[in-house]
Structure formats: C-alpha cells, structure tokens
Amino acid sequence: MQLNKPLLGVNFFAGDVAGGIGPYLAIYLLSLQHWSPGTIGIALAAGSIATVVMQTPAGAIIDAVKWKRLLLIGCAAAIAASTIGILVFKDSFAVFSAQILIGSASAFLGPAIAAVTLGLVGRSMFTKQTSANQAWNHAGNMCAAILAAILALTWSPLGVFWLVAAMACGMIFCTTLINKADIDHELARGGVDETKAGGSKPEGILSLFEDRRLLVFAICIFLFHASNAAMLPLVSQKLSSSSDAEHGIAFTSACIVAAQLVMIGMAIFCGKKADVWGRKPLLLIAFLVLPVRGVLFSQFDNTYALVAIQALDGVANGIFAMVFLLILADITNGTGRFNFAQGVLAMLIGIGASLSNIVAEYIVEFTSYTVGFLSLAGTATLGLVLFFFFMEETLVRDQGGKAATAPAS
Numbered sequence: 001m002q003l004n005k006p007l008l009g010v011n012f013f014a015g016d017v018a019g020g021i022g023p024y025l026a027i028y029l030l031s032l033q034h035w036s037p038g039t040i041g042i043a044l045a046a047g048s049i050a051t052v053v054m055q056t057p058a059g060a061i062i063d064a065v066k067w068k069r070l071l072l073i074g075c076a077a078a079i080a081a082s083t084i085g086i087l088v089f090k091d092s093f094a095v096f097s098a099q100i101l102i103g104s105a106s107a108f109l110g111p112a113i114a115a116v117t118l119g120l121v122g123r124s125m126f127t128k129q130t131s132a133n134q135a136w137n138h139a140g141n142m143c144a145a146i147l148a149a150i151l152a153l154t155w156s157p158l159g160v161f162w163l164v165a166a167m168a169c170g171m172i173f174c175t176t177l178i179n180k181a182d183i184d185h186e187l188a189r190g191g192v193d194e195t196k197a198g199g200s201k202p203e204g205i206l207s208l209f210e211d212r213r214l215l216v217f218a219i220c221i222f223l224f225h226a227s228n229a230a231m232l233p234l235v236s237q238k239l240s241s242s243s244d245a246e247h248g249i250a251f252t253s254a255c256i257v258a259a260q261l262v263m264i265g266m267a268i269f270c271g272k273k274a275d276v277w278g279r280k281p282l283l284l285i286a287f288l289v290l291p292v293r294g295v296l297f298s299q300f301d302n303t304y305a306l307v308a309i310q311a312l313d314g315v316a317n318g319i320f321a322m323v324f325l326l327i328l329a330d331i332t333n334g335t336g337r338f339n340f341a342q343g344v345l346a347m348l349i350g351i352g353a354s355l356s357n358i359v360a361e362y363i364v365e366f367t368s369y370t371v372g373f374l375s376l377a378g379t380a381t382l383g384l385v386l387f388f389f390f391m392e393e394t395l396v397r398d399q400g401g402k403a404a405t406a407p408a409s
Contacts (some may be wrong), residue, residue: 003132004120007113009174010072011133012140013167014109015260017079024148024160025086026233029095032269041361043183043235045354046096050103058107059343063336064113067194069113069232074173075105081169083161103350107347111342114325118338119188126329131271134322135264138314140167142260149253213333216390218345220287223383224320227290227376229353230360232256232313235297235306238369251303255310262314263321270322278395279327280387286319287384294377298370330394 029043031037062068082098082105113133121129144167151159235255270282293312300306328345332338356376364372 002333003115003129005168006174006177007117007129008136009134009177010171010358011111011137012143013171013174014076014113015137015139015144016166017076017109017168017171019320024236025095025099028086028157035348036365038362038365040233040237041230041261041358043092043099044180044357044361047099047103047106048229048350048354048357050100051107052347052354054104054107055350056340056343056349059111059340059346062108062111062339062343064398066183067187068112068116068119068183068185068188069175069178069180071108072116073172075108075112076168076175077169078102078105078164083164087158087161089197097126107343107346107350111339112344114342115188115339118329119183119185120178122184123329123333125327127275128271129216130322130325131267131274132212134267134270134274136261137321138263138267138318142257142264145253145256145260152253165209176357183340186286186336189338189340211331212404213392213394216392217327217331218348220387221320221324221345221385222348223347223386224287224290225352226356227294227380227383228313229356229379231293231297231373231376232310233357234360234369234372235310237364238301238306251307254307254327255313257305258311259313259317262311263318266315266318267322270319274323274326275395278393279330280391282319283323283327283391284384284388286316286323287380287387289316291384292375298373298377314377327394330396333396 026040026044027041032178035043062071065071077397078311079102082101086094086098088094114130117133118126144163147163148160149165180287228331231253236251274282293309293316296312297306300309324345325342328341332341356379360372360376362374
C-alpha cells in the first residue's frame with residue numbers, strides 16, 4: 001500500500017500552523033511591545049489553557065463526526081485569522097483573544113490528522129504513514145523557520161505572522177485533495193481491532209481509565225511537557241535580550257531549524273524501529289534527552305552554543321511526536337476511543353505546557369535563566385524515572401516476534 005500524498009502535504013503545512021506563532025510571540029511581546037516576562041508567560045499559557053479546555057471534547061467530537069476534513073479546514077482558517085488579528089489590533093486584548101482561539105483550534109488539529117490517517121490507511125500502515133507524516137511535518141516547520149529568519153532580516157520581524165497565515169492556506173488546499181469517501185470513520189476512531197474477529201462497538205469511556213498503562217503514560221507525558229514547553233521560549237528570550245527583535249527571530253529560527261532537521265531523521269528512524277524495538281526503548285531516549293538539554297541551557301550564554309543545544313530538542317520531540325500516537329493506537333485498539341484518548345492526554349499535555357510557561361517565566365523573573373532551566377531539568381528527570389520503572393511495553397507481537405499490526409511480508 002502506498003503512502004497517502006495529500007496527507008503528507010497537510011502535515012507539511014500543519015507543522016507551522018498548529019503552533020501558531022509559538023516562540024516568536026515571546027520575542028514580539030518582549031522586544032516590540034515591552035511586556036514583562038511574567039506577563040508573557042501568562043500570554044503563552046493562554047493558548048495552552050484554551051487547548052486544555054477544548055482537548056477532551058475535541059477528541060470526542062472527532063470520534064463522532066464524519067466531517068473531519070471540514071474541521072481541519074475551519075481550524076486552519078481560525079489560526080490564520082487570529083495570527084493576523086494580533087498585528088491588526090496590537091493591544092493585549094487582541095493577543096489574549098488570539099491565543100485562546102489558536103489554542104482552541106489547535107486542540108482539533110492533531111487528533112483530526114491522526115484520525116484521518118488511521119481512517120485512510122488502517123493499522124497495518126499506520127506506523128509507516130505516521131512516520132512519513134511526521135517527517136513532512138518537521139520539514140514544513142524547518143522551511144517555515146528559514147523563511148521566518150529571511151523575512152525578519154530582510155523585511156520585518158512581523159513577517160512571521162503573515163507566514164503562518166500563508167502556511168494555513170497551504171494546509172487548507174492540501175486538505176481539499178483528500179477524498180472524504182476514502183476515510184473509514186469506524187477505523188478512524190480505533191473501533192476496529194484488525195488482529196481480532198468480532199464487532200466494533202465502542203467501549204465505555206470509563207473503561208479506558210481501567211487500563212494501568214494509560215494512567216502511567218498520562219502522568220509521564222504530563223511531566224515531559226511540563227519540562228519541555230518552556231525551554232524554547234526561554235532560549236528565545238535569552239537570545240533576544242541582548243539583541244533586537246530581528247536578530248532574536250533569526251536566532252530563534254536557527255534553533256527551530258536545528259531541531260526540526262534532527263526531528264526528520266528521528267521520525268524516519270522511529271518508523272523503521274518502532275515495530276522492531278518496541279515503543280518503550282524509543283521514548284526512553286526522548287526522556288533522557290530532556291534533563292541533559294535543560295542543564296546545558298543553564299550553563300551556556302553563547303548564541304551558537306544555545307542553537308546547537310536546541311538540536312537536542314529534535315531528538316526528544318521527534319521521537320515523542322511519533323511514538324505518542326503509536327502507544328495510544330496500541331492501548332485503544334478495538335475500543336473505538338482512539339481520538340477521545342488523544343483528547344484526554346492532549347489536555348494533560350496542555351496543562352503541563354501551561355504550567356511550564358507560567359512557572360518558568362516567573363522563576364526567571366525573580367531569579368535567573370539558569371535557575372529556570374535547572375527547574376525544568378529536574379521535572380524532566382522525575383518523568384524519566386517514572387517512565388522507566390512503571391510504563392509497560394504496548395507493542396503486541398505475534399508468535400514469530402513481529403508486530404501484530406505490521407503488514408505481512
């Protein structure tokens with residue numbers, strides 16, 4: 001079975017769209033609007049909080065509806081409008097309103113893309129297609145970061161806002177190329193266990209929480225994002241605090257490019273190894289990288305060193321983005337609650353990211369960047385220990401030792 005090419009295009013553009021203006025907003029607010037770090041942290045957290053509120057209902061809605069393409073198009077349009085709205089209206093009300101709308105729309109994007117992927121290619125091709133999706137997603141992020149740097153240095157630091165809107169238009173176009181008749185909506189919500197015969201009636205929602213693996217995984221990913229979310233915004237501010245907005249954006253773009261280039265390799269690597277090694281060894285690598293990255297950030301001030309260290313983000317997040325979906329697909333296989341489970345865990349990710357931004361920014365405001373990064377490293381270490389000792393492997397193998405969902409060779 002061949003890869004679905006329109007899905008690759010959707011993921012290429014979605015990488016930049018799903019995060020909105022991300023770390024660039026911190027630079028805009030610090031350098032051009034002269035906000036305090038604590039207030040910036042609240043603004044960054046506003047989007048994450050909106051995602052938290054919307055994430056679980058988003059998953060349930062995606063499980064239930066058959067107009068998943070329309071959801072993707074509407075969310076991309078909302079993010080584009082919100083991003084431009086920040087530039088047009090400029091005041092704090094516009095910033096917080098836009099962040100809330102971006103966060104709400106982003107709650108639907110990831111689960112909807114994963115659901116459409118599963119509904120189009122099935123479990124047997126899910127690892128391969130997800131690997132390709134993630135590689136294209138990271139490539140899109142990398143291209144957008146390069147363009148953002150060029151726009152900032154040659155035109156205006158505000159060019160990144162228009163770039164996000166343009167990427168959203170590209171995502172909308174690619175989404176229209178997906179044939180909605182090809183999406184198996186029963187399969188898209190994980191309602192068909194392709195390794196077993198039998199019905200596909202959805203299990204009760206509460207039954208998900210009886211699975212110990214899901215509970216342990218939830219705690220671990222909360223800690224992962226509580227340690228990870230604030231790192232790039234803090235690095236961006238550290239870089240821009242001694243320069244202007246244009247160079248701050250250029251250096252931040254360099255950080256993103258370095259990380260995304262590594263993420264492409266990680267997505268391809270995980271696609272080849274996830275059904276061979278299993279899920280746990282790969283995600284352990286991601287957890288190991290986080291505390292190392294936090295400690296290194298606390299020890300260096302040199303611009304080039306910070307950009308090089310940020311490349312480690314590509315290892316951690318490149319693996320996480322890929323393996324997160326595979327573990328969830330394993331745990332929810334046959335339950336009909338794949339997207340609802342995505343929503344619940346993404347809600348925890350949003351809570352972790354919100355707390356990460358708020359707490360880290362206030363730590364920096366009242367102490368230093370060094371203490372801020374070390375606190376994030378400590379949180380990451382706790383997540384690593386819990387994942388290593390308490391998380392079980394979720395990959396199911398057949399009698400020959402191969403992944404039970406892998407296509408026959």
